[in-house]
Amino acid sequence: MQMSISKSDAKKLQKLRLKASRKDQYKRFTRTKAGNFFYTLFLVVFGLYSILPMIYCIITSFKPLDELLVFPPRFYVVSPTPSNYLTLPSLLDNLAVPLSRYAFNSIFVSVVTTFFHILVASAAAFVLAKTDIKGKKIIFTVIQMSLLYNAYTLEIPRYLIYSTLGMIDTYLVYILPAIPSSMGVFLMKQFMDTNVPDPLIEAARIDGAGSFRIYWQIAMPIVKPAWLTLTLFSFRDMWSIVPGGTIFSEELKTLPFAASTIASGGIARQGCAMAVTVIMMIPPILVYLISQRSVTQTMSSAGIK
Amino acid sequence: MKKDKNTETITIAEGSSATSVKDIIKAEKAELRAKKREERLKKKQKIAYDHRGNIIPDLNKKHVKGIESKKSMYGRMFILPWCIGMLLFFIVPLFESLWYSFCYVEVAPGEMYSVFEGIENYRFIFEEDMDFVNNLTKSISSFFTSMPIIVIVSLILALVLNGNFKGRTFFRGVFFVPVIVATGVVMTLLTRSYGGYGAIVQLSAKSAEDAYSAAGTTSGMDFSALLNQLNLPEDLTAQLSKMITDIFNTIWTCGIPVVLYIAGLQTIPAQLYEASKVEGATTWEEFWYITLPMIGQTILLVIVFTLIELLTQSNSLVINQAYTQMIDNANYYHSAAMLWVFFAIVGTIIGLIILIYSKLCLKRWE
Numbered sequence: 001m002q003m004s005i006s007k008s009d010a011k012k013l014q015k016l017r018l019k020a021s022r023k024d025q026y027k028r029f030t031r032t033k034a035g036n037f038f039y040t041l042f043l044v045v046f047g048l049y050s051i052l053p054m055i056y057c058i059i060t061s062f063k064p065l066d067e068l069l070v071f072p073p074r075f076y077v078v079s080p081t082p083s084n085y086l087t088l089p090s091l092l093d094n095l096a097v098p099l100s101r102y103a104f105n106s107i108f109v110s111v112v113t114t115f116f117h118i119l120v121a122s123a124a125a126f127v128l129a130k131t132d133i134k135g136k137k138i139i140f141t142v143i144q145m146s147l148l149y150n151a152y153t154l155e156i157p158r159y160l161i162y163s164t165l166g167m168i169d170t171y172l173v174y175i176l177p178a179i180p181s182s183m184g185v186f187l188m189k190q191f192m193d194t195n196v197p198d199p200l201i202e203a204a205r206i207d208g209a210g211s212f213r214i215y216w217q218i219a220m221p222i223v224k225p226a227w228l229t230l231t232l233f234s235f236r237d238m239w240s241i242v243p244g245g246t247i248f249s250e251e252l253k254t255l256p257f258a259a260s261t262i263a264s265g266g267i268a269r270q271g272c273a274m275a276v277t278v279i280m281m282i283p284p285i286l287v288y289l290i291s292q293r294s295v296t297q298t299m300s301s302a303g304i305k
Numbered sequence: 306m307k308k309d310k311n312t313e314t315i316t317i318a319e320g321s322s323a324t325s326v327k328d329i330i331k332a333e334k335a336e337l338r339a340k341k342r343e344e345r346l347k348k349k350q351k352i353a354y355d356h357r358g359n360i361i362p363d364l365n366k367k368h369v370k371g372i373e374s375k376k377s378m379y380g381r382m383f384i385l386p387w388c389i390g391m392l393l394f395f396i397v398p399l400f401e402s403l404w405y406s407f408c409y410v411e412v413a414p415g416e417m418y419s420v421f422e423g424i425e426n427y428r429f430i431f432e433e434d435m436d437f438v439n440n441l442t443k444s445i446s447s448f449f450t451s452m453p454i455i456v457i458v459s460l461i462l463a464l465v466l467n468g469n470f471k472g473r474t475f476f477r478g479v480f481f482v483p484v485i486v487a488t489g490v491v492m493t494l495l496t497r498s499y500g501g502y503g504a505i506v507q508l509s510a511k512s513a514e515d516a517y518s519a520a521g522t523t524s525g526m527d528f529s530a531l532l533n534q535l536n537l538p539e540d541l542t543a544q545l546s547k548m549i550t551d552i553f554n555t556i557w558t559c560g561i562p563v564v565l566y567i568a569g570l571q572t573i574p575a576q577l578y579e580a581s582k583v584e585g586a587t588t589w590e591e592f593w594y595i596t597l598p599m600i601g602q603t604i605l606l607v608i609v610f611t612l613i614e615l616l617t618q619s620n621s622l623v624i625n626q627a628y629t630q631m632i633d634n635a636n637y638y639h640s641a642a643m644l645w646v647f648f649a650i651v652g653t654i655i656g657l658i659i660l661i662y663s664k665l666c667l668k669r670w671e
Contacts (some may be wrong), residue, residue: 042465047479054483097515123646124387133380145652146395147613156637157398180390211379236485256491281486288478288485 039061054281061085077293084271085279091262091272097250099258107283108254109124109174110238115174117234118227120186126215128185129192131199135288140189143182155244162246174254178238184230191226192219239280255280406641419638426642437643440622445650448615456604457609458561463566464596477567484560530654561609569603570596605662609655616651623647 052236062080089099127133128140158177162168167176196219204214242256259280263273406426407417428436466477579594586594615621624647627640 020537022409036470039465039470043476044464047476050483054486065367120386120390124381127380127384139384142391142396146391154395154398154402157401159399160396160401161393161397176390179392180387180394182391183397185387205567211383215383231414232485240491259491277491280491284485288482 001173009225011120011292021181039049057274057281059275061271061278063271065271075127078214084275088262088275091269092129097253101251102253102255103256103279105171105252106239108243109171109241109254110235110283112171113175113238114234117181118125118180118230121230122188122220122223122227124185125188125192125220130196130198130219134265138141141191143186146182147186151209159246168246171252173239174241174243178241180233181234181237184234188223191223195226196222232284232287232291236284239284330380352365397561402641403645406637408609408646410638422638426638427646430639430642430646434639436626437623440626441647441650444616444622448612451615452611453607455558455562456607456616459562459607460566460604463560463563464592465569466563467570481560524628558611561614562611565607565610566600566602569600569606573599601666605659608658608662612651612655612658616647 020199059077061084062077062082064079064083066281069077091099128136159168165172167173200218201214202217240256241254242260243253247253255276259273259276260268261267262276405419407421407423409422409425411418412481463479466473466480538611573596577599578591581591581595623643627643628634628644
């Protein structure tokens with residue numbers, strides 16, 4: 001029997017059913033009490049072990065100066081103060097570039113690069129996964145091979161290319177080399193192979209959709225989890241990018257550079273260093289929270305060939 | 306009619322004046338060439354013919370193109386930006402570095418002069434640079450000790466996190482957030498504050514001066530001071546401190562493998578487990594006969610990812626040495642040779658591991 005219901009009602013129903021099926025899942029596996037206890041213990045111990053440095057960092061960032069110098073250091077704050085955060089902007093006064101400029105650079109570079117990387121990588125992956133272009137196999141071999149290489153190792157030949165293209169000391173040095181990174185193409189290709197069915201594409205083509213339309217309106221929505229994951233990884237990599245020998249003007253340098261400058265100030269600056277670290281942790285975590293539901297789903301497709 | 310083995314009848318075109326076999330062959334070859342030329346011409350003109358050789362008028366209008374050619378044209382356009390980037394920032398530098406590894410290179414601002422020297426650089430790094438061979442064996446052996454640990458620990462973590470319990474999303478977050486957050490400077494700052502000048506060294510050192518001096522000398526996690534207080538034999542202390550440090554680093558490197566494993570585990574159909582339960586299998590048997598064979602591919606993927614992560618990270622000994630050679634000593638030719646040796650070895654190792662693993666495990670599990 002079928003009934004016509006409004007869209008919002010349908011969504012509610014779907015949610016309800018999902019909840020019910022989840023409850024069934026919980027019931028299916030039963031564990032003894034001792035088993036449960038060890039399960040929880042294992043999780044808590046390892047979880048604490050992995051997250052403790054971050055907690056310590058957050059706590060330290062709220063310590064006033066006298067508590068920072070207490071020995072041995074405490075894992076708690078007696079009188080928390082935001083002064084570490086408030087003094088941050090004035091710390092870099094002598095550098096002539098305000099802290100907000102570094103933050104802007106980092107955000108600008110990360111967002112732009114992530115956007116173009118996803119566009120370029122997914123278009124290439126679409127072609128590799130769903131068309132019979134010549135040299136497909138060779139290109140894919142190159143991708144797999146290039147996963148092995150570290151960007152550091154190619155720095156000098158790259159520097160020559162940057163200088164011939166006139167890219168040195170511009171934003172392009174951050175953005176352009178990161179766009180054709182092969183990890184994204186690899187991930188997207190594996191996902192498109194399994195998740196975008198060929199009959200769907202053929203049907204769309206018969207209905208008169210062009211290649212771009214198929215890519216943009218059919219393939220991309222299906223692989224949304226994949227590009228959300230890619231957003232996360234790409235953003236994470238770009239967020240931590242440090243200018244190498246290719247950026248000279250101070251107003252083009254990124255936040256990690258400012259953070260390491262602050263951190264080199266010694267023990268007394270430790271509170272401020274931790275404050276910068278906390279600030280730098282926020283954007284990746286936000287991106288993670290937005291895309292976290294999709295992350296595990298995507299990885300499964302990349303793993304199963 | 307009797308047929309002679311050595312002769313065959315040949316049809317000769319009428320009116321030909323050929324007398325010997327050679328002439329006939331010549332004539333036929335010329336004919337073939339003419340045909341080919343004709344076909345080539347047809348192709349060049351892009352004229353469509355049907356099977357009888359008549360010209361099909363409709364298909365010869367300019368705007369009509371085959372769907373296939375249109376598709377591949379779009380395909381090329383789609384992949385072009387990526388290909389250009391790849392060529393410019395990866396393939397060209399890669400081959401340049403291969404070339405430089407055979408040269409003597411002089412770096413001048415904005416330019417480079419190279420003189421071909423053959424395998425001189427390779428000879429130098431193996432025979433005269435003692436550090437390199439040392440670092441090479443060290444990084445490769447450290448990889449072989451830490452890779453099994455990472456593969457197994459992350460599998461256990463993934464099995465636990467994949468179970469059903471309340472707060473699963475939260476705990477996954479706990480294990481995954483450090484992976485996302487701790488890169489580059491944040492990673493250094495976090496580990497330094499926590500292990501270097503931070504909590505652990507300060508807790509373990511007897512006085513503040515000790516702590517600060519320890520902070521000056523160590524980078525990253527250091528538990529040895531804490532262990533020194535226990536008055537254990539020195540060898541044991543060193544071993545223990547190395548192990549504890551390794552555990553910490555291991556858990557942080559386990560993030561991506563755990564995600565991969567969880568994803569692999571979720572693709573195992575639940576019916577398999579139900580069936581095995583009906584048959585009366587224990588949990589151990591379930592793991593051994595269902596879970597492990599089903600995630601065989603994922604394990605391979607994890608091994609490869611771990612290998613790449615361990616060997617190409619910038620604090621790997623060889624890469625570090627090559628980098629200092631390149632930046633501090635402006636000695637690019639040696640560093641290129643080092644990296645090429647390293648990557649040849651890494652590539653071989655990965656290939657061998659994939660081969661052995663798929664022969665031994667995947668085939669048996671199929």
